[in-house]
Amino acid sequence: MKMMNISDALNVIKAHQAKIPVQVIDLANELGLKVYEVPNWPDDLSGMVRKNVEATGGFDIFVNQTHAETRRRFTIAHEIAHVVLHPHLIGDGITDDALLRSGLSNDVEAQANRLAADILMPREALNSRLKMGINSVYVLATEFKVSDQAMAIRLGVAQ
Template sequence: MTLTYPEQLEVIQKHQASAPVQTVALADDLGLKVWHVPNWPDDLSGKIVKSADQGGPSGYAIYVNKGHHVNRRRFTTAHEIAHFILHRQFIGDGLVDDGLYRSRLSNSMEAQANKLAADILMPRNLLNQHIANGVTSVARLAEIFQVSESAMSIRVGAPN
């Protein structure tokens, strides 16, 4: 299963009809299998690997630290989806992201993955709808979108 970049964006948009975006369902529709791994060190957030055995139809699997808060797991899943979409040619045996979302990729590639993860989890159109309906509290928006208050603060340009 190989979707083109425009097809991948269509799949993402389909999952952005309401908040919170369901990251595991999105990964499934992109052909990725997500595994929540218990007993990982706290500084290991997730990784994406090419795996014929454990990957989905795309041949890639995402592993996420089950011990992390649900909001962290969601961001990690979105971040690894972003690596799949943007940097698949660099995945090879796997990209491991630690607690600071650092892998062997360049800082610019990590920044790209973080930006796309934020775009996936906090789509501007949904965010603007909630704000237009009077939801302006960063804490409340973070709750609705199931992201950290820090991530939401960055997204809406509010001071932390």
């Protein structure tokens, strides 16, 4: 399939944010990305994205199956972000290490992390909880299915 442009992709993301927690694999699939969980990767490998083998213009995402679910979800969102934001930089494929760094620049990785956080912890949904007085990192992290650390960073209360 043909890659959609960024505003189409952002609309698909928004539609998937109507329900929390965001179903990140369903989201990837709707964006034309297949997600594979890899059982035998070393712990310091988080994810990979590369053109799919059928070379139909789409991409495949690979994620370390041994990592915790919250971590896998963030990795998948990060790889989605690479495809949405800068597919032209993916080349033959990129591999993200334990800190979600690949051979790409720190700026590019930071952009991917920002979009990943935006995907999994949409501001609107988060703000509605905060307004109701729900402000526990643990409670919100559990509801949004992200790590406590990711939620603490999102809320600006990380140590």
